[in-house]
Amino acid sequence: MPAAAADLGYRRRKLVDRLARGFCIGATALAVLPLFLVLYYVAEKGLAGVSWDFFTKMPMPVGETGGGMKHALMGTLIVVAVASAIGIPVGILAGIYLGEFGQGGKFGQVVRFSADVMAGIPSITVGLFVYAVVVLTMGSFSALAGGIALAILMIPTVMRTTEEMLKLVPAHLREAALALGAPKRRAIWRVAVRTAAPGIATGVVLAIARISGETAPLLFTALGKDYFSTDLGKPIATLPVQIYNYAISPYDDWHQQAWTAALVLVFMVLVFNLAARALVASRGAKR
Amino acid sequence: MKTLGTVALACTLALGGVALSGCGKKKRVSKGESGKTTTSSSSGDIDLTGAGATFPYPLYSKWMHEYNQKFPHIRISYQSIGSGGGIRQITANTVDFGASDAPMSDEELSKAPGKLLHIPMTIGAVAIVFNLDDVTELKLTPDVLSKIYLGEIKKWNDKALTDLNPDAKLPDEEITVAYRSDGSGTTAVFTDYLQAVSPDWKTKVGQGKAVKFPTGLGAKGNEGVAGQVKTTPGTIGYVELAYAIQTKMPVVALQNKAGKFVKPSLEGISAAAAGALATMPADYRVSIVNADGDTTYPIAAFTYILVYEEMKDATKGKAIANFLWWAIHDGQAMGPPLNYAKLPAEMVTKEEGTLKQLKANGQPLI
Amino acid sequence: MSSNESAPAAGRLRVRRAPWLAWLRRHEVNVGDGLFRMVTAVFAASAVVLIAAMAIELVMESTPSLSKFGLSFLWSSDWDPVAEVYGALPYIFGTVMSSLLALVIAVPIALGVAIFLVELAPRPLARPIGFMVELLAAVPSVVYGLWGIFVLAPWLREHLEPFLAHTLGWLPFFQGKARGIGMLCGGVVLAIMILPTIASVSRDVLRAVPAAQREGALALGATRWEMIRAVVLPYARSGILGAVILGLGRALGETMAITMVIGNRAEISWSLFKLGYSMASVIANEFAEATTDLHLAALAEIGLLLFGVTLLLNMGARILVWRVSRLPGEKK
Numbered sequence: 013m014p015a016a017a018a019d020l021g022y023r024r025r026k027l028v029d030r031l032a033r034g035f036c037i038g039a040t041a042l043a044v045l046p047l048f049l050v051l052y053y054v055a056e057k058g059l060a061g062v063s064w065d066f067f068t069k070m071p072m073p074v075g076e077t078g079g080g081m082k083h084a085l086m087g088t089l090i091v092v093a094v095a096s097a098i099g100i101p102v103g104i105l106a107g108i109y110l111g112e113f114g115q116g117g118k119f120g121q122v123v124r125f126s127a128d129v130m131a132g133i134p135s136i137t138v139g140l141f142v143y144a145v146v147v148l149t150m151g152s153f154s155a156l157a158g159g160i161a162l163a164i165l166m167i168p169t170v171m172r173t174t175e176e177m178l179k180l181v182p183a184h185l186r187e188a189a190l191a192l193g194a195p196k197r198r199a200i201w202r203v204a205v206r207t208a209a210p211g212i213a214t215g216v217v218l219a220i221a222r223i224s225g226e227t228a229p230l231l232f233t234a235l236g237k238d239y240f241s242t243d244l245g246k247p248i249a250t251l252p253v254q255i256y257n258y259a260i261s262p263y264d265d266w267h268q269q270a271w272t273a274a275l276v277l278v279f280m281v282l283v284f285n286l287a288a289r290a291l292v293a294s295r296g297a298k299r
Numbered sequence: 300m301k302t303l304g305t306v307a308l309a310c311t312l313a314l315g316g317v318a319l320s321g322c323g324k325k326k327r328v329s330k331g332e333s334g335k336t337t338t339s340s341s342s343g344d345i346d347l348t349g350a351g352a353t354f355p356y357p358l359y360s361k362w363m364h365e366y367n368q369k370f371p372h373i374r375i376s377y378q379s380i381g382s383g384g385g386i387r388q389i390t391a392n393t394v395d396f397g398a399s400d401a402p403m404s405d406e407e408l409s410k411a412p413g414k415l416l417h418i419p420m421t422i423g424a425v426a427i428v429f430n431l432d433d434v435t436e437l438k439l440t441p442d443v444l445s446k447i448y449l450g451e452i453k454k455w456n457d458k459a460l461t462d463l464n465p466d467a468k469l470p471d472e473e474i475t476v477a478y479r480s481d482g483s484g485t486t487a488v489f490t491d492y493l494q495a496v497s498p499d500w501k502t503k504v505g506q507g508k509a510v511k512f513p514t515g516l517g518a519k520g521n522e523g524v525a526g527q528v529k530t531t532p533g534t535i536g537y538v539e540l541a542y543a544i545q546t547k548m549p550v551v552a553l554q555n556k557a558g559k560f561v562k563p564s565l566e567g568i569s570a571a572a573a574g575a576l577a578t579m580p581a582d583y584r585v586s587i588v589n590a591d592g593d594t595t596y597p598i599a600a601f602t603y604i605l606v607y608e609e610m611k612d613a614t615k616g617k618a619i620a621n622f623l624w625w626a627i628h629d630g631q632a633m634g635p636p637l638n639y640a641k642l643p644a645e646m647v648t649k650e651e652g653t654l655k656q657l658k659a660n661g662q663p664l665i
Numbered sequence: 666m667s668s669n670e671s672a673p674a675a676g677r678l679r680v681r682r683a684p685w686l687a688w689l690r691r692h693e694v695n696v697g698d699g700l701f702r703m704v705t706a707v708f709a710a711s712a713v714v715l716i717a718a719m720a721i722e723l724v725m726e727s728t729p730s731l732s733k734f735g736l737s738f739l740w741s742s743d744w745d746p747v748a749e750v751y752g753a754l755p756y757i758f759g760t761v762m763s764s765l766l767a768l769v770i771a772v773p774i775a776l777g778v779a780i781f782l783v784e785l786a787p788r789p790l791a792r793p794i795g796f797m798v799e800l801l802a803a804v805p806s807v808v809y810g811l812w813g814i815f816v817l818a819p820w821l822r823e824h825l826e827p828f829l830a831h832t833l834g835w836l837p838f839f840q841g842k843a844r845g846i847g848m849l850c851g852g853v854v855l856a857i858m859i860l861p862t863i864a865s866v867s868r869d870v871l872r873a874v875p876a877a878q879r880e881g882a883l884a885l886g887a888t889r890w891e892m893i894r895a896v897v898l899p900y901a902r903s904g905i906l907g908a909v910i911l912g913l914g915r916a917l918g919e920t921m922a923i924t925m926v927i928g929n930r931a932e933i934s935w936s937l938f939k940l941g942y943s944m945a946s947v948i949a950n951e952f953a954e955a956t957t958d959l960h961l962a963a964l965a966e967i968g969l970l971l972f973g974v975t976l977l978l979n980m981g982a983r984i985l986v987w988r989v990s991r992l993p994g995e996k997k
Contacts (some may be wrong), residue, residue, distance in 0.1 A: 316847070341943045371813075379953050380953055381953030381958050382953075382954055383951045384954075386956060390976075404956070406957075420887065428784065433787075475844075480942075480946070481784030481924075481949070481950035481951065481953070481954070482746075482925065482950065482951045482952075482953060482954025483954060484954075505747035505748070506747065506958075507746055507747045508746075508954040508955075509746045509950070509951050509955070509960075510746060510747050510955060511745040511746070511747065511748075512743060515930075515931070516844075516846065516928050516930060516940060517928060517930055517940075517950075518925075518928025518929065519810075519924045519925050519929070522944060523814070523925060526814050526815065527814070527846070530815065530818070530819055530845075531812065531822075531844070531845070546713050582703055605706055619791035642813075
């Protein structure tokens with residue numbers, strides 16, 4: 013927009029504009045830097061151990077090469093699947109309530125605060141809670157308990173992100189739907205949620221990324237296993253726990269395995285991220 | 300975008316497929332096959348779970364792998380959640396056996412629903428590691444070591460240190476003391492030793508898996524302390540022997556009860572156990588720090604597996620009992636390559652007697 | 666059909682009924698609006714139920730400690746598992762300090778990133794950078810801890826901390842010996858860990874601001890930055906606050922990574938170079954090995970206190986952001 017160029021005030025505003033832009037670019041560079049450093053660190057240490065064996069073999073004891081983490085890979089997939097099956101529906105539906113019905117009332121406020129407080133609970137406390145409620149009741153550690161613990165960690169993120177994204181859907185979209193005769197639930201589900209879908213997907217993706225790497229809650233719920241298992245009612249191995257076990261050991265080849273596992277974990281999340289985005293992009297509303 | 304997403308979905312499915320392909324694999328116990336057998340659980344398979352101390356994890360995992368090669372239908376899993384965790388889980392009966400570095404106290408034993416037996420499996424030692432430029436050999440007496448950890452000796456070139464090590468180029472710098480921030484058997488053994496050799500330590504700090512260290516920096520886990528010492532010159536710390544050996548850090552030669560300066564070694568550790576044999580109680584709950592003997596390394600301790608004397612399930616019980624029998628006999632040879640010391644022969648004989656006590660439904664399991 | 670910018674969603678109303686819905690319609694089952702609302706309310710209530718259940722569980726577990734120490738637990742600095750004396754003040758201080766430090770570092774940078782991604786970045790650059798920021802969330806906390814010990818701490822000890830001591834050493838924040846490990850390292854690692862959450866959610870929030878608002882400001886002669894500051898940010902204020910609170914929550918609850926780099930020393934000091942100890946860390950460190958009832962109760966009580974700290978900090982954050990963004994002409 014061309015404006016009176018000779019205006020001194022305009023020059024100052026332009027300067028502020030440039031500075032602000034510079035700050036944003038600088039901030040991004042600063043943010044991307046540790047990202048590259050950390051990812052590079054993981055890749056550098058982990059790549060050496062990536063092999064077909066890693067994905068298809070079971071672990072070898074110390075000193076013997078050629079082992080893998082097939083059981084932990086499967087375990088992570090299973091536990092994260094269980095967690096998502098619980099966490100995503102609960103999170104999204106609860107977020108819909110908050111965004112659509114819960115804006116004014118007391119109940120909405122209580123729910124919102126609960127979610128925010130839940131976001132701050134240490135993962136180990138959640139693990140211990142699930143231990144007391146699920147593991148002791150069942151009498152055994154289990155993949156199911158692990159999934160439940162991770163679901164609890166997911167819910168606040170998914171819930172609040174859904175709420176905030178729904179709030180940002182302009183009112184006239186919903187009103188247009190209602191004006192066309194759609195019942196409220198349709199206006200919400202088909203219009204508002206669809207519009208907010210990419211943002212909701214971000215919440216889901218962030219939540220899943222985070223829980224995939226959590227160790228503490230799994231230690232007392234899913235425990236771990238040295239064998240391949242898909243049994244939900246029994247202990248199961250998971251990548252983060254294996255990484256932890258191997259990282260704290262004194263042996264170099266186990267350290268190598270731990271780094272490779274970390275790299276694979278990050279890669280798994282990347283793949284999921286891409287898949288989720290593609291899914292939403294193909295079915296959701298275009299901006 | 301769409302093609303990328305499709306590729307991503309395909310990758311996920313492929314990954315899951317590859318992992319699942321292991322599900323239906325037949326058992327194969329030939330020499331060429333590496334990795335554990337991957338039979339899905341079928342009748343005849345015995346699945347056992349143990350949990351507890353982190354210190355013996357590498358050795359136990361080796362044992363269980365080897366045992367599974369011998370008896371493919373017996374699958375034993377061990378998870379390291381800490382000695383306290385092991386004690387709690389076996390008390391709550393959520394695992395088949397527990398493992399702990401420090402023996403259970405009377406109070407802890409009274410909480411268990413049945414009689415718990417301690418079975419010593421191997422012996423560990425705590426090494427004192429340090430990081431000083433130009434210094435690779437360091438001698439310390441128990442008194443000096445406790446004073447360093449009490450914060451009373453603050454500098455590397457303190458007179459007490461230079462007297463013991465006249466040839467070493469000790470710098471005029473503050474000693475950074477590293478300790479374990481997480482509760483651990485290693486701390487329990489180390490503080491057990493310190494309180495045995497220093498009345499000051501006993502009154503001011505005491506012994507336990509987690510104590511209030513008067514000075515220094517807390518690092519998480521053995522690897523945390525090792526990492527801290529390795530990356531910061533002027534630091535001293537205590538770690539399980541295996542970490543010192545694997546990371547090739549210089550270790551302190553500590554003066555033992557007999558007055559000799561010894562560095563930790565597998566022989567020195569076994570000697571500590573042998574030295575304590577004479578006064579060994581029947582339940583093996585004993586401390587072997589500062590033991591007698593010329594070659595004894597003073598900071599050593601047993602690590603135990605905890606099992607109920609009376610087992611509910613005869614099949615599982617038999618499997619556990621036989622595994623433990625194998626571990627104290629054939630399994631011992633696998634210890635030294637992994638930096639674990641063998642049990643002295645007399646102890647093995649004693650433990651055979653203890654294992655014979657295990658029973659289910661009134662019938663002995665061995 | 667309707668106006669230009671966001672019509673497509675409304676236009677899809679008549680497309681593709683799910684088959685199960687058609688079945689229900691044929692059988693004249695009315696899936697009422699009230700039912701929908703009730704279903705979502707039930708799920709929303711589950712969050713409250715969970716929190717209440719966890720709080721109750723923690724209260725039950727911490728009764729021995731509550732009754733023995735009472736309020737002194739909050740201001741005593743003496744934590745001695747051998748003498749069975751417990752006081753939580755250093756941990757409370759450590760958690761609050763490290764989380765606030767993480768926010769102070771992460772929020773401006775995350776907002777800068779979000780603004781960059783939405784407003785300033787060329788299309789082909791925005792997507793990959795956005796992905797990579799989200800990917801930061803996937804790195805396991807153990808890995809952050811290890812990176813912190815082996816890469817960040819030495820760099821802090823050798824470069825940044827001496828620089829800070831040299832230039833700003835008169836401030837109480839930069840006193841003492843530079844060790845690398847310590848409160849500053851913990852704050853930086855936490856900041857990196859919460860950055861993806863705040864940045865990604867803020868990015869989506871900013872993206873959702875309608876074009877009409879933006880174009881209106883620009884039409885009135887605003888510079889890009891003025892448009893962002895005066896129109897986009899206020900519109901997105903609530904969403905950004907939500908993002909910040911999620912980030913704060915993650916910082917408060919983070920266990921593994923911070924334990925590995927904060928030094929684990931129960932000390933209270935304003936200096937960022939000093940070692941500290943956070944509530945989540947002490948629980949994680951001592952829980953596995955704690956065997957006496959009182960020790961376990963004290964740790965449970967710390968978990969309970971963390972609830973309280975989270976609540977207070979959340980309320981504080983809300984008030985702060987509300988105030989700051991309400992005042993006219995105020996920065997940010």
